[in-house]
Amino acid sequence: MPYAPELIDTLKQAARAAGELLREGYQGGGPIALEHKGPSDFVTHYDKAAEQAIIETIRQAHPEVGFLGEETGASPGEGGNLTVIIDPLDGTNNFLHRLPHFSVSIAVREGDALTQGVVYQPLLDEMLWAVRGRGAFLNERPVALPPARPLTEMLLATCLPYHAKGDCATSLAQLNALMPRVAGIRVPGSAALEVAYVALGRVDGFFSQGARLDLWDIAAGIVIAREAGCAVSDLAGEADPTEWHSLLVAHPERHGELRRLLIGAP
Numbered sequence: 001m002p003y004a005p006e007l008i009d010t011l012k013q014a015a016r017a018a019g020e021l022l023r024e025g026y027q028g029g030g031p032i033a034l035e036h037k038g039p040s041d042f043v044t045h046y047d048k049a050a051e052q053a054i055i056e057t058i059r060q061a062h063p064e065v066g067f068l069g070e071e072t073g074a075s076p077g078e079g080g081n082l083t084v085i086i087d088p089l090d091g092t093n094n095f096l097h098r099l100p101h102f103s104v105s106i107a108v109r110e111g112d113a114l115t116q117g118v119v120y121q122p123l124l125d126e127m128l129w130a131v132r133g134r135g136a137f138l139n140e141r142p143v144a145l146p147p148a149r150p151l152t153e154m155l156l157a158t159c160l161p162y163h164a165k166g167d168c169a170t171s172l173a174q175l176n177a178l179m180p181r182v183a184g185i186r187v188p189g190s191a192a193l194e195v196a197y198v199a200l201g202r203v204d205g206f207f208s209q210g211a212r213l214d215l216w217d218i219a220a221g222i223v224i225a226r227e228a229g230c231a232v233s234d235l236a237g238e239a240d241p242t243e244w245h246s247l248l249v250a251h252p253e254r255h256g257e258l259r260r261l262l263i264g265a266p
Contacts, residue, residue, distance in 0.1 A: 011108070067086065085216050126138060127139050130226075143200060148252075166211040176265065191213055191221070199227075
């Protein structure tokens with residue numbers, strides 16, 4: 001798609017508006033009220049308010065775009081084939097426990113292609129963003145993928161299934177395949193951030209199969225990771241994220257090795 005700086009600028013503005021609401025909720029006193037959407041799947045007033053703030057900010061500047069939001073579902077735009085994919089609070093469980101690791105995730109899909117992405121950590125005021133073909137950035141600093149570490153020095157991140165949500169046996173088998181070979185595995189709790197963090201080298205890879213990830217969880221992170229030079233695919237090698245049932249993000253020199261270990265897990 002033609003580079004439209006005003007669109008990515010609007011995405012960043014929307015992420016900051018949502019992030020301000022999340023900071024207020026996180027820093028407030030007392031327990032945060034929640035609703036149950038399903039097993040281990042919670043929603044708060046702040047999820048809904050943040051998503052509404054994102055939609056209003058973007059729609060005011062770009063009425064032509066449609067939306068796919070975790071909380072509000074799909075809504076059409078006034079024309080064209082641009083869809084904004086929103087996870088207003090990725091890491092709701094962390095947020096509920098006031099664990100300071102959550103994010104706002106916003107991506108743009110043109111047709112079937114993911115072309116722009118923003119992942120914002122409001123407590124650190126860190127904006128990771130990318131436009132396809134234009135590179136990835138942390139705030140205004142270009143991001144360059146660090147050199148690949150050997151497997152024995154790699155720190156990986158993943159998501160794990162809990163409370164009837166996902167395939168525990170697959171996750172345990174993959175952990176068993178990797179744990180003897182890597183320096184550490186973390187489960188921080190915001191997939192959007194962890195996928196984007198591979199681009200920074202804060203983790204050396206992200207994988208998930210047993211835990212279900214929806215497109216809004218990973219779309220923006222995928223754009224950022226790819227623009228930084230990461231290899232991104234599902235474990236079957238499928239390139240289209242809408243068809244994925246798993247995810248592996250890593251340095252191109254380590255992606256194949258990790259994929260072989262993960263798909264070979266009994």
